[in-house]
Amino acid sequence: MKRTLGVCYYPEHWPEEKWAEDADRMAALGLTWVRIGEFAWSRMEPEPGRYDWGWLDRAIATLGARGLKVVLGTPTATPPRWMLDRHPDMLAVDKDGRPRGFGSRRHYCFSHQGYRAECAKIVSALAERYGKNPHVAAWQTDNEYACHATTLSYSEAAKTAFQDWLAQKYQSPDALNRAWGNVFWSMEYRDFREVGLPNLTVTEPNPSHVMDFRRFSSDQVASFNRLQVEIIRKHSTAPVAHNFMGAITEFDHWKVGADLDIASWDSYPLGFLSDRIPADAEHRRRFVRQGDPDFQAFHHDLYRAVGRGRWWIMEQQPGPVNWAPFNPDPLPGMARLWAWEAFAHGAEAVCYFRWRQAPFAQEQMHAGLLRPDSAPAPAFGEAGQVARELAAMSEAGTGRAEVALVFDYASDWAWEIQPQGRSFSYFWLVFHFYKGLRKLGLNIDIIPPDTADLSAYRLVLAPGLFTLSDPLKAALAAFDGTAILGPRANSRTPDFAIPVPLPPALPGLDAVVARVESLPPDVPVALAQGGALVSWREKLEGSAGVVEAAEDGWPAMVAAGRLHYLAGWPDEAALTRILLRACAAEGIETEILPEGLRRRETATHRFLFNYNCVPAEWGGVTIPAAGVHWQPL
Numbered sequence: 001m002k003r004t005l006g007v008c009y010y011p012e013h014w015p016e017e018k019w020a021e022d023a024d025r026m027a028a029l030g031l032t033w034v035r036i037g038e039f040a041w042s043r044m045e046p047e048p049g050r051y052d053w054g055w056l057d058r059a060i061a062t063l064g065a066r067g068l069k070v071v072l073g074t075p076t077a078t079p080p081r082w083m084l085d086r087h088p089d090m091l092a093v094d095k096d097g098r099p100r101g102f103g104s105r106r107h108y109c110f111s112h113q114g115y116r117a118e119c120a121k122i123v124s125a126l127a128e129r130y131g132k133n134p135h136v137a138a139w140q141t142d143n144e145y146a147c148h149a150t151t152l153s154y155s156e157a158a159k160t161a162f163q164d165w166l167a168q169k170y171q172s173p174d175a176l177n178r179a180w181g182n183v184f185w186s187m188e189y190r191d192f193r194e195v196g197l198p199n200l201t202v203t204e205p206n207p208s209h210v211m212d213f214r215r216f217s218s219d220q221v222a223s224f225n226r227l228q229v230e231i232i233r234k235h236s237t238a239p240v241a242h243n244f245m246g247a248i249t250e251f252d253h254w255k256v257g258a259d260l261d262i263a264s265w266d267s268y269p270l271g272f273l274s275d276r277i278p279a280d281a282e283h284r285r286r287f288v289r290q291g292d293p294d295f296q297a298f299h300h301d302l303y304r305a306v307g308r309g310r311w312w313i314m315e316q317q318p319g320p321v322n323w324a325p326f327n328p329d330p331l332p333g334m335a336r337l338w339a340w341e342a343f344a345h346g347a348e349a350v351c352y353f354r355w356r357q358a359p360f361a362q363e364q365m366h367a368g369l370l371r372p373d374s375a376p377a378p379a380f381g382e383a384g385q386v387a388r389e390l391a392a393m394s395e396a397g398t399g400r401a402e403v404a405l406v407f408d409y410a411s412d413w414a415w416e417i418q419p420q421g422r423s424f425s426y427f428w429l430v431f432h433f434y435k436g437l438r439k440l441g442l443n444i445d446i447i448p449p450d451t452a453d454l455s456a457y458r459l460v461l462a463p464g465l466f467t468l469s470d471p472l473k474a475a476l477a478a479f480d481g482t483a484i485l486g487p488r489a490n491s492r493t494p495d496f497a498i499p500v501p502l503p504p505a506l507p508g509l510d511a512v513v514a515r516v517e518s519l520p521p522d523v524p525v526a527l528a529q530g531g532a533l534v535s536w537r538e539k540l541e542g543s544a545g546v547v548e549a550a551e552d553g554w555p556a557m558v559a560a561g562r563l564h565y566l567a568g569w570p571d572e573a574a575l576t577r578i579l580l581r582a583c584a585a586e587g588i589e590t591e592i593l594p595e596g597l598r599r600r601e602t603a604t605h606r607f608l609f610n611y612n613c614v615p616a617e618w619g620g621v622t623i624p625a626a627g628v629h630w631q632p633l
């Protein structure tokens with residue numbers, strides 16, 4: 001596999017006279033890909049039904065003439081103003097019942113049939129015109145589904161579509177009433193048309209109702225995307241991608257990914273550390289110009305799996321962004337390190353966002369490879385360096401992992417709906433486990449919750465899974481490595497009720513969660529061997545062997561053979577001990593890495609990434625701040 005670099009470009013933002021010079025500079029820099037088009041609907045179709053392809057023909061030809069390959073985006077994330085005149089009710093509606101208006105982007109409801117038809121029309125027109133264009137070598141559908149919290153819509157269109165979805169799922173209102181437990185508080189329905197959306201209720205809505213609404217909303221994204229993919233495939237054999245995001249769980253990415261050829265994601269390490277990663281002040285300070293050392297890798301591993309092996313970075317942060325609470329300048333070297341870390345995790349391409357900083361509109365404070373005056377910004381030189389290094393390194397192969405970590409979108413919805421303690425988050429629980437593994441120098445595969453075969457792995461971790469799928473149950477029963485499940489494993493039915501017999505109900509493991517408690521994070525439950533459970537702890541009954549106990553005498557982790565159940569959220573010290581013990585039992589080699597240093601092995605090389613702002617020592621080598629070191633295996 002050849003690894004390549006690219007950039008996001010908006011020809012419609014610049015005078016046409018500049019395009020040739022831009023394309024020359026992109027090619028000279030060593031770029032392969034240029035992503036264009038994804039927000040240009042008002043230029044592609046200035047009036048309903050009147051298309052203007054001339055400028056796009058010339059832009060693609062200009063890029064293609066320099067050997068650059070185009071990723072062509074469908075423009076459906078930015079419907080033009082005229083669309084609202086045609087479909088005034090197409091806007092998504094927020095939880096408080098307010099429409100999300102025109103004047104930025106993503107102003108549409110996934111359930112609006114009229115808007116879907118308009119999308120089908122523009123995508124057909126685009127795919128017909130460029131499907132056979134030799135320079136259009138990949139496609140991107142829409143842009144960042146779920147960005148700006150746009151998956152859940154409480155519109156009339158969503159209500160009708162939800163009712164239809166429920167009718168399809170339950171067939172009769174009685175079946176729905178039973179599944180949801182609607183006898184509670186006299187919530188029973190006589191007709192599917194009586195079911196509303198789970199907002200604007202007096203107090204919390206029924207969790208089963210919300211769970212189905214989350215599933216429905218996720219399915220709407222998948223079918224919206226599928227509509228576009230099917231149209232593109234009629235006209236083009238080029239691969240179809242979508243650009244996913246970081247720490248976004250509003251829809252099931254496994255399902256959307258199943259319809260794509262390539263999964264890609266948009267990586268903004270400094271924005272994420274400032275904006276969404278829960279971390280203490282010291283961690284934020286330490287990594288303020290480098291980003292969290294594990295957040296990017298987590299998503300690389302996630303999207304490699306979502307793309308069934310094929311994945312890209314569609315947007316890579318090049319400098320300060322505009323949207324986070326604080327927007328620092330990356331340490332010199334980070335635009336290179338981030339790209340190499342993606343390649344070491346198997347990325348086929350890394351595209352920087354964006355070519356030139358736009359001096360107008362919303363993102364004028366967002367850096368590009370070039371400044372607004374076209375002079376190179378610092379990332380320009382770093383991208384060039386990566387391009388030269390890629391040319392010098394003939395290498396392929398993603399590398400193998402002996403450890404797998406299950407990631408399930410529905411579990412994130414479940415524990416968002418019923419956290420039972422303010423600090424319980426499924427996403428950050430899984431990420432905590434991931435971090436623990438990475439600090440031990442391990443390669444990790446992230447796998448879906450319906451994985452049916454675990455035989456490639458020695459250690460499988462599934463924290464927080466609200467329900468166990470039948471395929472995963474069967475795979476666990478056949479698995480001869482170490483498995484660690486819990487906390488909260490299998491603790492709800494798919495309908496969102498507590499199952500009886502009580503959880504975790506794992507075959508062969510005599511353990512029952514008799515009681516759970518959530519605790520403020522500053523009230524840890526100390527463990528006898530050191531470390532603690534924090535925020536969440538379960539009290540177990542049963543005869544299963546105790547591997548870890550709390551100081552108050554309750555079991556904290558039990559096992560039957562190699563199947564383990566963890567009865568709480570372990571702090572870092574407890575987690576490290578648990579992981580080291582499991583790896584030792586399975587003969588998995590570990591290395592406790594120095595702070596801020598991370599490692600990844602491909603099929604041919606060992607890579608080390610120094611996320612520190614000071615040099616790090618490793619194996620007799622000094623790796624500079626923000627440095628990358630690699631050696632053949």
Ligand code: GAL
Nearest residue numbers: 143144147266268321353366
């Ligand atoms: C992404 C988006 C881009 C741009 C970028 C700025 O979320 O896809 O269009 O807005 O953020 O960082």
